[in-house]
Amino acid sequence: MTKKAVVLFNLGGPDGPAAVEPFLFNLFYDPAIIRLPKPLRWLVAKMISRRRAPVAQEIYAQIGGASPILPQTEAQAAALQDLLDQEAGDDYRVFVSMRYWHPFAHDVARAVADWTPEEVILLPLYPQFSSTTTASSLEEWTRAANAAGLAAPTASLCCYPFEKGLISACTELIAPKVAEMAGQKVRVLFSAHGLPQKIVDAGDPYQWQVERMAEKIVDRLAVPELDWKVCYQSRVGPMKWLEPSTETEIERAGAEAISLIVVPIAFVSEHSETLVELDIEYAHLAREAGVPEYHRIRTVGVQADFIAGLARMITALPPGRISSESGTRICPGGFKDCLMLAS
Numbered sequence: 379m380t381k382k383a384v385v386l387f388n389l390g391g392p393d394g395p396a397a398v399e400p401f402l403f404n405l406f407y408d409p410a411i412i413r414l415p416k417p418l419r420w421l422v423a424k425m426i427s428r429r430r431a432p433v434a435q436e437i438y439a440q441i442g443g444a445s446p447i448l449p450q451t452e453a454q455a456a457a458l459q460d461l462l463d464q465e466a467g468d469d470y471r472v473f474v475s476m477r478y479w480h481p482f483a484h485d486v487a488r489a490v491a492d493w494t495p496e497e498v499i500l501l502p503l504y505p506q507f508s509s510t511t512t513a514s515s516l517e518e519w520t521r522a523a524n525a526a527g528l529a530a531p532t533a534s535l536c537c538y539p540f541e542k543g544l545i546s547a548c549t550e551l552i553a554p555k556v557a558e559m560a561g562q563k564v565r566v567l568f569s570a571h572g573l574p575q576k577i578v579d580a581g582d583p584y585q586w587q588v589e590r591m592a593e594k595i596v597d598r599l600a601v602p603e604l605d606w607k608v609c610y611q612s613r614v615g616p617m618k619w620l621e622p623s624t625e626t627e628i629e630r631a632g633a634e635a636i637s638l639i640v641v642p643i644a645f646v647s648e649h650s651e652t653l654v655e656l657d658i659e660y661a662h663l664a665r666e667a668g669v670p671e672y673h674r675i676r677t678v679g680v681q682a683d684f685i686a687g688l689a690r691m692i693t694a695l696p697p698g699r700i701s702s703e704s705g706t707r708i709c710p711g712g713f714k715d716c717l718m719l720a721s
């Protein structure tokens with residue numbers, strides 16, 4: 379029996395109103411988000427987090443004052459643990475680590491070190507690779523693991539936008555709504571978290587992976603002449619972000635009197651960006667814009683095919699590969715660009 383620690387990563391979210399500003403500070407102090415030298419970045423992060431805190435507090439107030447991202451991720455970890463417990467040869471333990479709020483990588487790395495694993499597998503819950511999410515989490519983990527004296531051979535799984543369980547889980551969630559609305563004028567909007575355009579221009583493969591993943595789901599849905607589009611939500615700040623924005627697409631659908639089925643494609647659990655932005659703010663915008671019907675598909679969460687896909691990526695790691703290539707990055711998506719960025 380080999381003892382293998384699996385660490386799931388996500389962004390994290392405030393666990394109460396008082397946590398909103400320090401959570402935002404942690405986010406804007408991340409050099410992957412604000413690319414400035416340290417003293418200046420600290421100052422800018424202080425200013426932006428203080429200014430945005432009241433807006434963000436109102437966002438979280440609409441879902442009880444806190445983000446559900448941690449309990450949602452813990453449920454995914456428990457479902458994955460159940461599947462990995464059925465693997466005869468190895469002793470797996472699944473941990474959850476968040477980037478900008480508790481449980482922080484430094485605390486989780488100490489807990490992992492205390493469990494004394496022989497191997498560690500890092501699995502960001504971001505299907506598409508971005509330097510702002512995947513690479514940021516993996517780099518923070520490396521610092522935390524070093525500080526905790528966790529020296530076990532480690533493999534990182536960087537992205538998996540075409541993983542068949544993920545595609546099938548998304549398709550299963552969308553297909554009934556598309557079937558129910560057959561015969562009506564309807565468009566499927568795949569809405570991904572946006573990114574500043576300059577991050578994509580600098581080589582981030584996120585947009586390419588999001589758009590190809592949407593194509594895979596559409597192929598799998600196999601609905602003749604399905605009307606669909608990829609768009610980007612959650613823009614923050616004055617910079618140019620990926621286009622088209624989800625807001626623009628909602629207004630366009632209103633002008634064309636087309637109903638919408640909105641599918642979050644870069645999130646695998648529920649939080650402020652789905653429960654507030656998609657379900658409250660964009661639903662309101664859709665009503666104002668005259669969209670006849672607005673439906674939001676839920677995220678994959680603990681859907682069986684998705685969790686089975688995560689388990690497959692972990693158990694498919696070749697025996698001895700992690701041990702012999704400590705610190706290795708393995709790309710289940712099979713892409714070169716994310717590996718180059720992550721190296």
Ligand SMILES: C=CC1=C(C)c2cc3[nH]c(cc4nc(cc5[nH]c(cc1n2)c(C)c5CCC(=O)O)C(CCC(=O)O)=C4C)c(C)c3C=C
Pocket residue numbers: 389390391392402405411430434437445446447504508510511571572573574584614615644645649650651
């Ligand atoms: C300002 C820059 C930001 C970039 C770049 C960014 C990229 C990015 N984020 C996610 C996933 C999530 N983001 C969430 C919240 C959130 N994101 C930003 C800013 C950037 N994100 C802010 C300021 C916030 C806080 C909420 C707000 O003030 O509007 C969340 C939800 C957190 C929660 O509620 O628990 C997720 C998830 C991805 C996938 C991504 C790049 C690909």
Ligand SMILES: [Fe+2]
Pocket residue numbers: 507535536537538708709710711712713716717
């Ligand atoms: Fe990758």
Ligand SMILES: [Fe+2]
Pocket residue numbers: 571612
């Ligand atoms: Fe974000």
